[in-house]
Amino acid sequence: xxxxxxxxxxxxxxxxxxxxxxxxxxxxxxxxxxxxxxxxxxxxxxxxxxxxxxxxxxxxxxxxxxxxxxxxxxxxxxxxxxxxxxxxxxxxxxxxxxxxxxxxxxxxxxxxxxxxxxxxxxxxxxxxxxxxxxxxxxxxxxxxxxxxxxxxxxxxxxxxxxxxxxxxxxxxxxxxxxxxxxxxxxxxxxxxxxxxxxxxxxxxxxxxxxxxxxxxxxxxxxxxxxxxxxxxxxxxxxxxxxxxxxxxxxxxxxxxxxxxxxxxxxxxxxxxxxxxxxxxxxxxxxxxxxxxxxxxxxxxxxxxxxxxxxxxxxxxxxxxxxxxxxxxxxxxxxxxxxxxxxxxxxxxxxxxxxxxxxxxxxxxxxxxxxxxxxxxxxxxxxxxxxxxxxxxxxxxxxxxxxxxxxx
Ligand code: PMP
Numbered sequence: 001x002x003x004x005x006x007x008x009x010x011x012x013x014x015x016x017x018x019x020x021x022x023x024x025x026x027x028x029x030x031x032x033x034x035x036x037x038x039x040x041x042x043x044x045x046x047x048x049x050x051x052x053x054x055x056x057x058x059x060x061x062x063x064x065x066x067x068x069x070x071x072x073x074x075x076x077x078x079x080x081x082x083x084x085x086x087x088x089x090x091x092x093x094x095x096x097x098x099x100x101x102x103x104x105x106x107x108x109x110x111x112x113x114x115x116x117x118x119x120x121x122x123x124x125x126x127x128x129x130x131x132x133x134x135x136x137x138x139x140x141x142x143x144x145x146x147x148x149x150x151x152x153x154x155x156x157x158x159x160x161x162x163x164x165x166x167x168x169x170x171x172x173x174x175x176x177x178x179x180x181x182x183x184x185x186x187x188x189x190x191x192x193x194x195x196x197x198x199x200x201x202x203x204x205x206x207x208x209x210x211x212x213x214x215x216x217x218x219x220x221x222x223x224x225x226x227x228x229x230x231x232x233x234x235x236x237x238x239x240x241x242x243x244x245x246x247x248x249x250x251x252x253x254x255x256x257x258x259x260x261x262x263x264x265x266x267x268x269x270x271x272x273x274x275x276x277x278x279x280x281x282x283x284x285x286x287x288x289x290x291x292x293x294x295x296x297x298x299x300x301x302x303x304x305x306x307x308x309x310x311x312x313x314x315x316x317x318x319x320x321x322x323x324x325x326x327x328x329x330x331x332x333x334x335x336x337x338x339x340x341x342x343x344x345x346x347x348x349x350x351x352x353x354x355x356x357x358x359x360x361x362x363x364x365x366x367x368x369x370x371x372x373x374x375x376x377x378x379x380x381x382x383x384x385x386x387x388x389x390x391x392x393x394x395x396x397x398x399x400x401x402x403x404x405x406x407x
Contacts, residue, residue, distance in 0.1 A: 004301060004305040006305070006388050009297065009385065009386050010388075012037035012293075013035050013037050013038075013386055014041075015027075015035050015036070016386060019356065020353065020356040021353065021356055023357075024356055025356050026355075026357040026358065026391045026394045026395060027358050028358060028359050028383060028387065029358045029359055029382060030227070030382045030383060030387075031176050031179075031333075031360065031364075031380065032360050032382070033226045033227060033232070034226065034228065034229050034384055035229065035386070036286075036290070037293050039289050039292070040229060040231070040289045040290050040293065043285055043286055044282050044286045044289075047069060047282055047285045048282060050065075051066055052066060053065075053066045054066065054278055054281075055070045055071075056255055069284075069288070070285065073284045073285060073287060074089045074091070074271070076291050077287070077288075080295070081206075081212065081213045081221065081238055082212040082213060082214050083213055083238055084214065086271065087244070087269070087270035087271050088238055088240065088244065088270075088271070090238075090239065090244070090270075090271045090274045090275065091234070091280070092235045092236065092237050094225070094232075094234065095124075095126055095201060095202075095224045095235050096130075097235060098220075098222035098223075098236065099127055099130045099170070099201065099222055100130045100250075101250045101274065102220050102237070102239070103130040103131060103134045104130075105249070105250045105274075106197075106220075106239075106243065107131075107134050107140075107167065109248065110167065111134065112138050112139055112140060113138075114139075115141075115167045116142070116143045116166050117140060117141075117143070117167060117168050118143045118158075118162060118166050118168065118169045118196075119142065119144055119145070120144065120147065120158075120171055120172065121147040121368055121372060122147050122151070122153055122175045122178070122366070122369060123170075123171075123366065124172065124201065124364075125365040126203075127170055127171075127172060128142075128368070131170060143161050143166075144368075145157055145158045145161055147369070147372055150327070150328045151175065151180045151327035151328065151329050151369075153171070153182055153187070155186060155187070158187060158190070159190060162196060163194065164194075166194060166196045167197075169188075169191045169196050169197070169199070170198075170201070171198070171199070171200055172204070173200045173202045173204070173205035173221075174202075174204035174205040175204065175327070175335075175366070175369070176203065176204045176335070177327070177335075177337060177363075177365075177370075178326060178335065178337050179204075179310075179327055179332040179333045179334065179335025179337065180327055180329040180331070180332060181205075183331070184198075184218070188218060189217075192217065197219040197220070198218045198219050199218070199220040199221075200216065200220070200221045200222070201222055202223040203222065203224050203227055204333060204335075205223070206223040207228035207294070208333050209302070209303040210299040220237065220238065220239045220240075221236075221237075222235065222236070222237055222238075225283065225286070228287075228290055228291075228294065229293060230286050230287040230290030230291075231280075231282065231283040231286035231287065232283070233280050234283030234286070234287050241270065244271075244273075249276070250274060250276075251276040252265075252276055253276035253277045254276065254278070255268065255272055255275055255277060255278070255279075256268050256275060256277075297385065302385040306334040307334070309387055309389070309392065310332060310333070310334040310335075310336070312392050313334070313336050313383065313392045313395065316392055317336050317381070317395070317396065320396065320399050320400060320403060322343075322403065323338050323339070323340050323341075323399070324338060324339050324340075324341075325337065326339060326373055326375070326378050334382065334384070335382045335383075336382075337364075337378040337379070337380045338379055338380075339375055339378055339379070340379070340402070340403065342407060343403070343406045344376075345361040345362070345376075345377040345378055345379040346361050346377065348361060348399070351401065351402040352379075352395075352399070352402065355397075355398035355401060356394070356398075359379055359380060359395075360379075360380045360382070362378075364378070364380060
């Protein structure tokens with residue numbers, strides 16, 4: 001264990017300090033959604049208690065305060081992912097909405113029969129279904145880069161699949177189902193040679209390490225606030241300015257216009273062109289507080305500590321007879337996905353809950369990954385920087401207990 005002061009960090013997360021079924025809560029479902037520190041809760045409460053009004057609308061003081069806090073967060077996000085300009089930061093509902101926005105506004109107008117959208121076999125449904133919709137709408141086809149037994153995206157197969165028909169490459173940065181860190185730089189370099197724009201689904205990457213969109217060289221980057229200790233219902237679409245400028249608005253309504261008449265409506269400039277209607281102001285402010293909080297700890301330190309947790313959890317889970325870990329890539333986020341001989345993952349999850357241990361069981365919105373491994377589901381323990389080595393021990397003990405009860 002490192003010098004990381006996890007006890008102090010845990011004091012910031014009031015929800016962690018409770019008993020479930022008489023046992024201390026061990027929250028290991030962070031890939032589905034993380035918890036929030038008091039600093040984020042306080043920022044939201046402070047906003048609603050003192051500063052709430054609609055944004056961009058009024059000359060009155062509260063509206064100005066709300067607008068300043070809302071737009072201030074855009075700059076926090078810009079710095080956080082090292083985007084060039086706040087025009088490139090679009091506030092959306094989450095990763096899902098970000099991908100759908102790009103699918104409908106960027107891809108749909110420029111593809112037709114014969115064109116291809118390239119994804120991988122590792123994707124979350126949020127980075128599959130929006131492309132299937134576009135394909136149905138336009139006649140384009142979806143191509144899938146296969147994955148390997150270790151749960152990695154097959155790079156050699158990718159090099160064969162990309163070509164003149166490819167109109168977009170959409171890839172997970174980190175897999176939610178298995179934890180695989182995809183070496184996206186390699187894929188982006190090849191896509192560049194072919195002139196293919198790249199969208200990255202960063203939902204599982206942003207909470208666990210430093211992301212620099214300019215160093216990556218991607219065209220679009222999508223992530224969700226609720227997986228990075230921020231509020232639900234909030235997310236980010238980063239897009240390169242030149243591409244966003246050329247894209248038509250996705251939704252119409254207030255705030256995204258400059259002037260409206262029945263003859264002709266003109267659209268607002270970036271980023272507001274893509275933010276129709278009253279936005280999630282409190283969620284935005286909460287996300288700003290979440291980023292500040294993560295940065296106060298340091299993304300590099302978070303990544304290093306979580307890696308120690310991953311190594312330890314992998315070893316402890318592997319020791320249990322009859323357990324098989326699914327996803328053994330050399331580079332992984334702190335996710336241990338596994339199956340147990342003769343025990344359905346849902347039963348593992350249910351027994352673990354009686355021991356206070358919260359994990360996710362199921363297909364993790366990545367059914368094609370389950371199909372590839374010919375399993376219906378996995379049990380998945382996903383860790384965050386507020387988890388401890390003792391909690392990993394509690395997981396292992398609860399799995400031993402499960403094996404004795406059901407195995
Ligand atoms: N992509 C990945 C890799 C994810 O893990 C998730 C959330 N499980 C999503 C996309 C969708 O994110 P959201 O539900 O927040 O829109």
